[in-house]
Amino acid sequence: MPEEVELVSPEQEHKFIETCFELASESHFWFKWRFESFLQQVKSLNIPLESELHVLDVGAGNGVVRSQVESATKWVVDITDLHIEALRSSDAGRGKTFYYDILQKEPSWEGKYDAIILFDVLEHIETPSKFIDAVLFHIKEGGYLFINVPALPLLFSRYDEVQGHYRRYKIDTLSREFAGSPAEIVDARYWGWINLPLLLVRRFWLTNFSKNQTDQEVYRRGFAPPSEGVNAVLTRMMRVEHMFPTQKITGSSILMAIRKTER
Numbered sequence: 439m440p441e442e443v444e445l446v447s448p449e450q451e452h453k454f455i456e457t458c459f460e461l462a463s464e465s466h467f468w469f470k471w472r473f474e475s476f477l478q479q480v481k482s483l484n485i486p487l488e489s490e491l492h493v494l495d496v497g498a499g500n501g502v503v504r505s506q507v508e509s510a511t512k513w514v515v516d517i518t519d520l521h522i523e524a525l526r527s528s529d530a531g532r533g534k535t536f537y538y539d540i541l542q543k544e545p546s547w548e549g550k551y552d553a554i555i556l557f558d559v560l561e562h563i564e565t566p567s568k569f570i571d572a573v574l575f576h577i578k579e580g581g582y583l584f585i586n587v588p589a590l591p592l593l594f595s596r597y598d599e600v601q602g603h604y605r606r607y608k609i610d611t612l613s614r615e616f617a618g619s620p621a622e623i624v625d626a627r628y629w630g631w632i633n634l635p636l637l638l639v640r641r642f643w644l645t646n647f648s649k650n651q652t653d654q655e656v657y658r659r660g661f662a663p664p665s666e667g668v669n670a671v672l673t674r675m676m677r678v679e680h681m682f683p684t685q686k687i688t689g690s691s692i693l694m695a696i697r698k699t700e701r
Contacts, residue, residue, distance in 0.1 A: 628689025
């Protein structure tokens with residue numbers, strides 16, 4: 439059963455593709471792939487998995503990332519999102535579940551967290567500077583911000599548009615979002631390079647054959663594997679990629695780890 443959602447901010451109206459929460463599952467190959475890539479990054483930075491770090495997952499949706507992180511670490515993960523029904527459908531974890539707009543910058547939350555997870559959120563923000571400032575407000579000095587974003591502007595398609603993406607990044611363009619912030623980039627890597635041919639096919643198909651489809655249909659076709667068998671094959675592809683890492687070259691997504699510094 440999910441924990442009760444604690445309302446810290448007034449409820450707001452936001453446009454969401456409901457299918458994205460319906461399809462968000464730990465069994466989906468993409469969520470597995472992202473999380474395994476994230477774990478590799480955390481281990482390479484010698485960030486302790488066995489310590490009870492207090493972490494906030496911003497834009498958590500139905501809590502998939504919390505479930506993954508808490509199953510592999512002793513971290514205590516609070517979650518927040520502006521889609522209250524997604525939060526209500528999340529499973530209870532060690533952390534709390536909040537409806538909280540971080541732009542509110544609740545004074546008692548300043549420097550509250552050892553780390554913040556911001557997976558596939560930044561690309562939804564039209565002008566990220568104010569949002570980044572609010573995220574860093576909540577992190578202790580010396581704490582971490584873990585980011586995942588979609589990579590490669592070449593791959594931008596109607597799929598991104600229906601998701602509400604403003605951009606896809608390269609490592610250098612993502613790094614520039616933090617210019618002037620109290621933030622030190624300590625690791626940046628691509629992942630999902632073995633996926634690139636599939637994403638190019640998706641872009642071609644969406645450009646040429648999706649004009650009469652609804653946003654829901656575009657999202658489902660662009661994200662949901664057509665069968666459990668295909669999902670299993672794509673999961674095995676993830677394992678192949680991890681045997682031959684090329685994190686500095688290219689990929690379908692970027693993971694970046696940032697340490698908060700003094701202002």
